[in-house]
Amino acid sequence: MARPRLIVFDLDYTLWPFWVDSHxxxxxxxxxxxxxxDRQGQVVSFYPDVPRVLQRLHSEGYMLAVASRSRTPPEAHELCHLFDWDRYFTYKEIYPGSKVKHFGRFTMASGIPYEDMLFFDDEQRNIIELRSIGVTSILVSDGVTESLIKEGLETFQFNRQQHG
Known part of the structure; x- marks a missing residue:
């Protein structure tokens, strides 16, 4: 069974239900x-399945990463740390701009080609952009869930069977 060598997640509306730079x-x-x-005393939360998904994928030996176009990288990094997710992510590319740049840095740092990557994001433009360079990309409509991860892994396997 073909397995992605790197699984990448967006943050806003993918791992947590808000934009870190405005909500x-x-x-x-x-x-x-x-x-x-936060400063106002509001609870800052994530989608319910996310901690379980990250723990499971990590324990199964998958390498995980974050690619976010956030305009407030320090806050996004801080939340990953406070949620205790840093232990799961080998790479984090968090800054404005095209996600193709984020993925280029993943490839340079890891040596992993695009076709060995699986990506989850809530924005269609990012999905289209990354599919065009060979990354298996899954659109997230209501946060990452166990079933969406299963769908992503199956899609990755199907894509690898189709393209060798």
Whole structure:
């Protein structure tokens, strides 16, 4: 069975249900209840399946990464850290601009070709752009879920069988 050598996730509306650069007011803090809060005392949360998905993929030996076009990279990095997700991500490319640049950096750092990557994002323009360079890309409509990961892995396997 063909397996992706790198699985990449967008952040906003993919791993968490907001735009980090406009929906919450930093700084963020993790309180003793284990939850993350913004300056206004609002809970900053993620989609329910995400911690389980990241843990499972990591434990199954998949290499994971983040590619985000965020205009506020420090806040996005901070949330990944506060959610305790840094342990799962080998690579993080978080800055404005084309995701083709993000993926180019993944390839340079890892030596992994585009066709060995699987990508999840909520924006159709990013899906189209990355499919055009050979990345198996899955559109996320309501956050990453266990079933969407299964669909992505099956799509990746199908694509590899079709293209050798």
């Amino acid at each position: 919450h007011d930093p700084p963020f803090v993790k309180r003793c209840d284990g939850r993350v809060y």
